Amino acid sequence: MKRLILIPLALILLCCAPFLIFAEGETDRVQPAPVPEQAKQSVSAPFDTRTTLCVLTDGGVRKMSLEDYLVGTLLAEMPADFPAEALKAQAIASRTFALRKAETGKHIGADVCTDFACCQGWREDGTAEEIARITQAVCDTDGLVVTYEGALIDATFFSCSGGKTEAALAVWGSDIPYLQSVDSPGEEDAPRFTDTVIFSAEEFADQISKICPDANLSGSPVNWIGEISMTVGGGIDTVFIGGVAFKGTTLRSALGLRSTDMDFAVTDSEITVTTRGFGHRVGFSQYGAKAMADSGSDFAEILTHYYPGTEIKKLLCIKQSSFTSV
Ligand SMILES: [Zn+2]
Numbered sequence: 001m002k003r004l005i006l007i008p009l010a011l012i013l014l015c016c017a018p019f020l021i022f023a024e025g026e027t028d029r030v031q032p033a034p035v036p037e038q039a040k041q042s043v044s045a046p047f048d049t050r051t052t053l054c055v056l057t058d059g060g061v062r063k064m065s066l067e068d069y070l071v072g073t074l075l076a077e078m079p080a081d082f083p084a085e086a087l088k089a090q091a092i093a094s095r096t097f098a099l100r101k102a103e104t105g106k107h108i109g110a111d112v113c114t115d116f117a118c119c120q121g122w123r124e125d126g127t128a129e130e131i132a133r134i135t136q137a138v139c140d141t142d143g144l145v146v147t148y149e150g151a152l153i154d155a156t157f158f159s160c161s162g163g164k165t166e167a168a169l170a171v172w173g174s175d176i177p178y179l180q181s182v183d184s185p186g187e188e189d190a191p192r193f194t195d196t197v198i199f200s201a202e203e204f205a206d207q208i209s210k211i212c213p214d215a216n217l218s219g220s221p222v223n224w225i226g227e228i229s230m231t232v233g234g235g236i237d238t239v240f241i242g243g244v245a246f247k248g249t250t251l252r253s254a255l256g257l258r259s260t261d262m263d264f265a266v267t268d269s270e271i272t273v274t275t276r277g278f279g280h281r282v283g284f285s286q287y288g289a290k291a292m293a294d295s296g297s298d299f300a301e302i303l304t305h306y307y308p309g310t311e312i313k314k315l316l317c318i319k320q321s322s323f324t325s326v
Contacts, residue, residue, distance in 0.1 A: 021315070021316045021317050021318075022147075022313040022314060022315060022316065023143075023313070023314040023315075023316055046067065046139070046142045046143070047066070047142055047143030047314075047315055047316065047317070048065060048066040048067035048070065048095070048138065048139075048142050048143065049065050049066075049067050050065075051065065051066040051318070052064065052065055052066070053065075053066055053069050053098065053102065053111045053112060054109065054110045054111050055069055055110060055111065055112055055113070055114060055122065056107055056109070056110035056112070056113035056114065057113075057114050057122070058114070061109055061110050066095065066098070066099075067135075067138055067139070067142075069098065069112070069122065070091055070094055070095055070098070070138045071131065071134050071135050071138055072114075072122040072123055072124055073094045073098070073120045073121065073122050074087065074090055074091060074094065074134040074137065074138065075122075075123050075124075075125075075126045075130065075131070075134060076114075076116070076120070076121030076122050076123045077090065077094065077116075077120060077121050077157075077286075078090045078286055080126065080127075080129070080130035080131075080133050080134050081130075081133075082286075082289075082290050082293070083290060083293035083294055084133070084136070084137060084140075084293070085289075085292075085293040085297065085298050085299045085302065086286070086289040086290045086292070086293040086299075086302065087133065087134060087136075087137035088137045088140055088141045088298075088299035089284070089289050089293075089299040089302040089303050090137070090157070090284075090286065090289070091134075091137045091138045091140075091141045091144075092141050092144045092145065092146060092155075092299060092303060092312065093146065093155040093157050093283075093284050093303065094120055094155070094157075095141070095143075095144070095145055096145040096146045096147075096152050096153060096155040097119075097120060097154070097155040097156070097157075098111070098112050098119070098120065099145065099152055099315075099318065100152040100153070100154060100155070101119050103152070106118075106119075141299065142314075143314045143315045143316070144312055144313070144314050144315075145312070145313060145314075145315055146303055146307055146310050146311075146312055147310060147311050147312070147313050148177065148178045148307075148309060148310045148311075153178055153307055153310055154176065154179070154283075155283065155284065155307070156168075156179065156280070156282050156283035156284070157283050157284035157285070157286060158277075158278065158279025158280055158281055158282070158283065158284070158285060158286070159190065159192055159277075159278040159279050159285075159286055159287060160184075160187040160190035160192060160193055160277050160278050160279070160285055160286065160287035160288065161184040161187060161233075161261075161276075161277045161279075161281045161285045161288060162187070162193065162194070162234065162259060162261045162275075162276025162277030162281070163183070163184060163185065163187065163234070163276065163277075164181055164182070164183055164184055164233050164234045164261075165181055165182050165183075165184050165233055165281050165282065165283065165285055165288075165306065166181055166231060166232075166233030166234075166235050166260070166261075166280065166281040166282050167179060167180050167181045167231065167232055167233055167282070168180075168282050168283075170231035170232065170233060170235060170237060171235075171249055171260070171280050171281070171282050172282070177308075177309055178307045178308055178309050178310045179282050179283055179307070180308060181231075181232045181233035181234075182305060182306060182308060184285045184288035184291075184306075185288070185291060186287075186288065186290075186291025186292070186294070186295070187277075187285065187287040187288050187291060189287070189290075189291075190278070190287035192258060192277075192278035193276065193277070193278075193287075194274060194275065194276050195257075195258045195259075195274070195275045195278070196272060196273070196274045196275075197255070197256075197257065197272070197273050197275075198270055198271075198272045198273075199255070199270065199271045199272075199273070200269065200270060201221045201268075201269055201270065201271065204217075204221065204224075204255075204271045205217040207254050207255055208241055208242065208246075208254070210254065211246075211250065211254045212242075212244050212246070214242075214244055215241055215242030215243065215244040216242040216243050216244075217241075217242045220268050221266050221267070221268065221269070221270070221271055222266050222267070222268065224241055224242050224266070224271075225239065225240070225241055225264050225266060225271075226239070226240035226241070226243070227239075227240050228240075231248070231260070233261075233281060234261050234276075235248050235259070235260035235261045235262075235281065236248030236251065236260050236261075236262060239251060248260035248262075255273065257273060257275050258275045258277065258278045258279070259275040259276060259277040259278060259279070259281060260275075260281070261275060261276040261277050261281065262274060262275045262276075283306055283307065284302075284303065284306040284307065285306060288306065289302045289306070292305065299312075300312050
């Protein structure tokens with residue numbers, strides 16, 4: 001079974017030289033291969049319907065068109081009542097994310113999975129109105145992807161940033177030119193813009209001890225938290241707790257917090273942690289996209305804001321051999 005199938009065959013053969021072929025006039029960096037007249041007629045079919053993905057779902061691997069995959073992904077990843085330009089931006093980000101993920105061959109026997117934490121969410125259930133709005137956004141952006149220097153970007157996205165996105169370097173340790181910290185105003189309406197978690201001193205000490213038994217958490221909690229250094233995106237880079245330095249990302253994971261953008265309020269018996277934003281905060285902010293769309297920005301303005309230095313291009317085809325066959 002082929003994991004990613006592009007039809008017709010003429011297109012597959014056409015794709016054997018460069019990895020990506022973009023539509024003419026859509027690029028000033030990538031020089032597309034000449035497209036024969038016969039192939040030009042073939043590529044008039046929507047890219048998303050002639051591209052097939054093998055998707056690892058809870059019920060096993062399912063083969064589906066990229067269009068069907070993206071409709072299910074948007075149903076799972078963004079509220080369908082978001083403005084049309086935000087939905088289009090999400091469709092382009094999700095298309096880019098999926099095609100790049102398929103290229104990496106992370107999954108055996110599938111191009112992508114439906115786990116939010118690994119690839120992207122996906123679901124089939126939705127109202128007719130939701131499906132119609134999302135399908136429109138997918139179709140309106142058929143074949144469009146986000147590129148940096150001619151390659152698909154790692155189109156990471158998240159719910160809301162708390163006002164400023166985070167750089168990839170601060171979260172994953174890799175400095176990626178298009179994943180830098182940018183302002184993300186207007187997210188205050190997001191249901192998870194801020195969150196407060198109260199830990200008893202014992203609960204907090206237990207969680208910290210699990211990841212570092214060497215932390216000295218004796219005495220009053222007011223003395224436990226020491227020097228804090230911040231990332232450019234407003235998150236905690238490192239924080240000293242009980243004399244031990246913890247990365248903000250480690251602390252977020254250990255305490256089950258929504259974000260590394262956090263403040264502490266400590267008493268003799270409790271540690272209250274207030275977070276801003278939800279998710280890793282790297283890349284495309286969904287509620288930031290909503291705010292930009294509400295202010296009149298289109299999908300291209302939204303995407304190039306959150307992925308600075310990138311370009312939006314229309315894919316004609318992808319080299320089939322870039323995707324592992326099983
Ligand atoms: Zn996955």
